[in-house]
Amino acid sequence: MAKVDCALKSNTLLCDRFKISHYPTLLWGPPSSFTWVSGESTGWEAIENGRKAELLLQFINTRVGKSFTLDDASTYDAHLVTADGIDYGQVAISNFDIEEATAQAMENIISQKLLNKKTRSSFVQFLQLLVVHHPSRNCRKGTAGLLMNLEELWPSLSTQDIEEELSDDGVIQEPDLKAVENFPICGEHIPRGYWISCRGSRNETRGYSCGLWLLFHAISVRVEDRLSSAAFRTICSFVDNFFTCKECREHFLEFCSSAKMKVSSRRQLVLWLWNAHNEVNERVGKVEASLGTGDPKFVKELWPTQTLCKSCWNEGVERKADTAFQDLFSLSDVYKFLLKYYGHALSSLSKGLSKLPQGIQDSDGHLRTQESTTSSAVTVPIGAALAIAFASCGFGAVACFWRTRQKKKKQVRRRV
Numbered sequence: 001m002a003k004v005d006c007a008l009k010s011n012t013l014l015c016d017r018f019k020i021s022h023y024p025t026l027l028w029g030p031p032s033s034f035t036w037v038s039g040e041s042t043g044w045e046a047i048e049n050g051r052k053a054e055l056l057l058q059f060i061n062t063r064v065g066k067s068f069t070l071d072d073a074s075t076y077d078a079h080l081v082t083a084d085g086i087d088y089g090q091v092a093i094s095n096f097d098i099e100e101a102t103a104q105a106m107e108n109i110i111s112q113k114l115l116n117k118k119t120r121s122s123f124v125q126f127l128q129l130l131v132v133h134h135p136s137r138n139c140r141k142g143t144a145g146l147l148m149n150l151e152e153l154w155p156s157l158s159t160q161d162i163e164e165e166l167s168d169d170g171v172i173q174e175p176d177l178k179a180v181e182n183f184p185i186c187g188e189h190i191p192r193g194y195w196i197s198c199r200g201s202r203n204e205t206r207g208y209s210c211g212l213w214l215l216f217h218a219i220s221v222r223v224e225d226r227l228s229s230a231a232f233r234t235i236c237s238f239v240d241n242f243f244t245c246k247e248c249r250e251h252f253l254e255f256c257s258s259a260k261m262k263v264s265s266r267r268q269l270v271l272w273l274w275n276a277h278n279e280v281n282e283r284v285g286k287v288e289a290s291l292g293t294g295d296p297k298f299v300k301e302l303w304p305t306q307t308l309c310k311s312c313w314n315e316g317v318e319r320k321a322d323t324a325f326q327d328l329f330s331l332s333d334v335y336k337f338l339l340k341y342y343g344h345a346l347s348s349l350s351k352g353l354s355k356l357p358q359g360i361q362d363s364d365g366h367l368r369t370q371e372s373t374t375s376s377a378v379t380v381p382i383g384a385a386l387a388i389a390f391a392s393c394g395f396g397a398v399a400c401f402w403r404t405r406q407k408k409k410k411q412v413r414r415r416v
């Protein structure tokens, strides 16, 4: 699918060629029919009555000879399942939901007024984590823009500043939430308002919390060893401050406090998160089964399932109530699988399926970041570009740069 904004001057010629007279106009045809050779382009047709999902689907069904309904589960090409067991079609869909979860997280934080002096550093640290380790280029770029403008939108105040900047009625400056809200953290049009891989078969199930898990996992496989401990703290702090499901938060924070000493490498971070998620799956699965509150099409189970990764399961281990996950699973295979599923596959897909890069993992099984494997530059504001340039040094460097910038601004403010 391709989308063209005919309101843009640069697209006038193209839109005239296709005789676009009103918005939105939907055209249908094989890719070749949209190639302009000379004279008339042919082979496409206008979809006259496609403004409602049902009508559009009806039109598509007649053209492709299928009978899909809007309730069908998302489908994707089976040929995308490769010999290594990774289903690239499903992973592409996950990337879509990770962008959605990131943008919705931002919306929730703003709409529920969760930003305040106490949560500011947690918020900034999370942005710093995203700017470097988010799998989507859209979100890295958007986050960088927000991070670099945050000081203007929401000045940080030292104790001295607070005294200086107390307004006449004694109110300390609050964040300009409207301005932060208007910052498209993953680009324009996101959040899109719907889910694909995380779409539940009932309205109240799945969605945001599913997308958030995917985001955390996708980040975890991209973090370098030396930053894993900081990333671990940032994820825990994000859940603590910004995840509004009280029960989930309290439960998850137990995993955070019991693991503090253990997370000092990417492997530990990835496996800690996987383990915590499976503990949640198990606990929530039992509750859902007894109350009938779960999504019948997505029953909670230990992940990855044997179908997804057979080698991840130790052979011949019979599961008893007290069998630990490390006995049930082969941790080295699970780790390799998670790297591929949330790392390699997502990175590959964000660059296009036709160009699956080889050897994105180095000999230690470590992932190289997407920045280091792509030559195409991203157009971003200068501050954001600097942040992305710092990405190769990790988000600690971004934090350092950001703090320096902040200090300079404060000095200027004082001088003024």
Ligand SMILES: Cc1cc2nc3c(=O)[nH]c(=O)nc-3n(C[C@H](O)[C@H](O)[C@H](O)COP(=O)(O)OP(=O)(O)OC[C@H]3O[C@@H](n4cnc5c(N)ncnc54)[C@H](O)[C@@H]3O)c2cc1C
Pocket: 198, 205, 206, 207, 209, 210, 211, 212, 213, 214, 217, 239, 247, 248, 249, 251, 252, 273, 274, 275, 276, 277, 278, 280, 281, 284, 295, 298, 300, 302, 303, 304
């Ligand atoms: C931090 C956090 C804590 C939560 N705590 C609770 C809680 O205490 N009580 C509660 O009722 N709900 C809790 N939830 C919500 C719950 O975990 C599910 O997100 C929700 O029920 C939707 O489930 P789902 O079927 O979409 O799959 P999810 O569990 O959301 O999983 C999303 C996707 O992640 C993948 N996945 C599944 N397990 C793993 C794994 N172990 N490692 C890597 N990938 C995996 C699968 O592809 C799955 O489809 C929590 C959510 C989060 C983000």
